[in-house]
Amino acid sequence: MKHARYLLLGAYFGLVLTKSEVVTWHKIRAMFYFREPDLYLIIASAIVVGMLCVWLIRRLHPRTPFGERIEIQPTPMHKGVFYGGFLFGLGWFITGTCPGPIYAQLGGGEMFALFTLLGAMLGTYAFAWLQPRLPD
Amino acid sequence: MNFLLNPWPWWVSGPLIGLTVGLLLLFGSRNLGVSSSFRHLCALALPKSRLPYLAQDKVREQSWNLFFVAGIALGSFLAVRFLSSHPVQFLPPQYHSVSGAVKLLCGGFLVGFGTRWARGCTSGHAMMGLSNFQKPSLYAVISFFAGGLCAAAIAKLLSGGTL
Numbered sequence: 227m228k229h230a231r232y233l234l235l236g237a238y239f240g241l242v243l244t245k246s247e248v249v250t251w252h253k254i255r256a257m258f259y260f261r262e263p264d265l266y267l268i269i270a271s272a273i274v275v276g277m278l279c280v281w282l283i284r285r286l287h288p289r290t291p292f293g294e295r296i297e298i299q300p301t302p303m304h305k306g307v308f309y310g311g312f313l314f315g316l317g318w319f320i321t322g323t324c325p326g327p328i329y330a331q332l333g334g335g336e337m338f339a340l341f342t343l344l345g346a347m348l349g350t351y352a353f354a355w356l357q358p359r360l361p362d
Numbered sequence: 363m364n365f366l367l368n369p370w371p372w373w374v375s376g377p378l379i380g381l382t383v384g385l386l387l388l389f390g391s392r393n394l395g396v397s398s399s400f401r402h403l404c405a406l407a408l409p410k411s412r413l414p415y416l417a418q419d420k421v422r423e424q425s426w427n428l429f430f431v432a433g434i435a436l437g438s439f440l441a442v443r444f445l446s447s448h449p450v451q452f453l454p455p456q457y458h459s460v461s462g463a464v465k466l467l468c469g470g471f472l473v474g475f476g477t478r479w480a481r482g483c484t485s486g487h488a489m490m491g492l493s494n495f496q497k498p499s500l501y502a503v504i505s506f507f508a509g510g511l512c513a514a515a516i517a518k519l520l521s522g523g524t525l
Contacts, residue, residue, distance in 0.1 A: 235433060240433060243438065245369065252454060315508060320498065326485050330434050332504035341470060345467040
């Protein structure tokens with residue numbers, strides 16, 4: 227049960243991602259070509275609700291149903307957010323997919339997303355190999 | 363029922379997507395993130411690798427992330443199978459070809475390489491990081507869009523502005 231909850235939480239996330247169509251190539255293109263504002267509005271409203279959630283949890287410090295303390299981790303500063311972030315942006319445009327939607331596409335029956343996932347794993351392997359030589 | 367079966371408008375889906383941050387914290391004590399799953403999958407696929415990035419990956423401690431991404435696939439399956447009046451077109455028809463596969467493979471490579479270097483993607487940086495007012499995540503998100511918009515400008519130039 228302790229792990230089954232992540233399957234359920236993921237299912238919630240996947241269902242909402244697919245119903246919002248942010249997992250489709252044409253929505254991502256429409257965003258980058260400024261054809262429709264939908265995706266910008268979705269991202270902005272998601273962040274506002276996320277901020278509210280984090281604020282409430284910080285204020286009320288509830289525990290999980292399993293009695294665990296809820297830890298909100300800080301993000302350390304490093305150069306990779308610039309370099310890696312830029313490279314990811316290029317890939318985001320080309321595939322019309324970010325990491326969450328890869329799994330959503332696969333679950334939704336889009337088998338060509340296997341190529342995206344395979345590419346991402348090769349990219350991860352290349353990163354693992356080059357990491358000692360890259361700026362942090 | 364029709365409003366459920368059609369694509370949901372941004373003012374429904376955006377807040378529901380953002381709620382994932384809170385639900386995952388409240389029920390799972392975990393910070394939302396998806397791209398770490400690439401590292402775990404790579405480490406599982408190559409258990410004998412001596413590359414520190416893979417050898418030092420704590421797959422067992424972080425296994426929740428693999429359950430979570432499996433859940434994403436499940437949820438999307440349910441949405442397509444039971445909650446859609448029209449088939450969802452994830453990728454356009456021209457991507458169902460050899461050249462499409464090559465594009466997805468190369469673009470996917472950049473997604474994997476880039477998100478691991480940046481240590482986060484749209485979920486971990488844009489949603490979780492910005493919800494928590496983390497400056498590095500703000501730089502990451504600006505870089506994501508810089509990359510995407512540069513690619514869009516190049517694609518537009520190459521196609522003679524017809525896209």
